[in-house]
Amino acid sequence: MAQGLLIDMDGVVYSGDLMIPGADKFIKYLVDQNIPFSFMTNNSQRTRLEAVRKLHKLGIDVSENHVYNSAMATGKFLASQIPEGTAYVLGEGGLLSSLHENGIRLVTTDPDFVVLGEGRNFTLEMVQRAVDMILAGSKFVITNRDPSPKQKGWDNLGISATAAMIEEATGIKAFVIGKPSPVMMRAARKALGLEAAETTIIGDTMNTDIRGGVQMGYKTILVLSGITKREHLTRFAFKPDMVVESVGDIKFPLPWW
Numbered sequence: 001m002a003q004g005l006l007i008d009m010d011g012v013v014y015s016g017d018l019m020i021p022g023a024d025k026f027i028k029y030l031v032d033q034n035i036p037f038s039f040m041t042n043n044s045q046r047t048r049l050e051a052v053r054k055l056h057k058l059g060i061d062v063s064e065n066h067v068y069n070s071a072m073a074t075g076k077f078l079a080s081q082i083p084e085g086t087a088y089v090l091g092e093g094g095l096l097s098s099l100h101e102n103g104i105r106l107v108t109t110d111p112d113f114v115v116l117g118e119g120r121n122f123t124l125e126m127v128q129r130a131v132d133m134i135l136a137g138s139k140f141v142i143t144n145r146d147p148s149p150k151q152k153g154w155d156n157l158g159i160s161a162t163a164a165m166i167e168e169a170t171g172i173k174a175f176v177i178g179k180p181s182p183v184m185m186r187a188a189r190k191a192l193g194l195e196a197a198e199t200t201i202i203g204d205t206m207n208t209d210i211r212g213g214v215q216m217g218y219k220t221i222l223v224l225s226g227i228t229k230r231e232h233l234t235r236f237a238f239k240p241d242m243v244v245e246s247v248g249d250i251k252f253p254l255p256w257w
Contacts, residue, residue: 002194002198004037006189006199006218008202010226012203019060023058023248031062045092046093048067071091073178074099075099076102079104082113085105086107086113088111088113091122108129116162116163117142117144139175140166140167140172141174145178180209180212181212196216199216200218200254201221204222211236211238219254221254222243224243242254242255
């Protein structure tokens with residue numbers, strides 16, 4: 001039976017602009033052994049090429065086929081709901097490219113969908129326009145619901161904060177595509193050609209990566225190199241199958257392989 005990996009990026013492979021020690025050797029092993037894997041990220045701003053370029057700068061050589069992001073999952077979902085549909089978008093490069101590739105036309109009036117992704121280039125006027133469209137019947141979709149890091153000097157509100165503002169103004173909850181949503185968790189697995197029993201997810205957050213993996217029936221590995229710390233584990237009713245300090249500590253074959 002084939003076995004493969006869905007791997008989070010920030011907090012697992014790198015932290016900011018610094019590679020997490022051992023991540024390059026870990027990924028090289030996967031490539032050399034032809035183990036199927038995708039970097040699965042909720043970030044919808046970057047295109048796959050931009051994500052690959054960042055990894056290359058860190059000394060990790062992969063192809064665009066090794067990246068699956070929430071922008072891709074969003075484009076596929078919208079096309080499955082309304083083929084050749086229309087969307088008003090609050091978002092940037094990666095999201096815009098994915099919608100175009102999936103046949104979704106970008107419009108400024110009467111869209112089928114209002115789509116919110118990460119970004120800094122949309123204004124309060126654009127948000128108000130989105131509110132009016134949703135109140136008029138457009139469906140509200142967001143690429144993910146990642147919270148703001150709540151750090152001084154952060155360069156945008158964060159998608160969760162912007163989504164909350166629109167939800168409050170419309171009284172309508174957004175449909176979320178990114179992890180831990182099954183929409184993205186399933187789409188990323190299928191892109192690798194794997195079944196649920198053949199899939200292991202590696203992440204640094206209990207509330208997204210590990211929660212999503214548990215809900216989908218995937219094996220889960222929590223790394224402590226990012227957000228979640230060991231003392232946090234007792235707060236959750238679910239647990240990962242394995243806990244390691246970083247990806248550099250993962251040994252193959254995994255116990256369930």
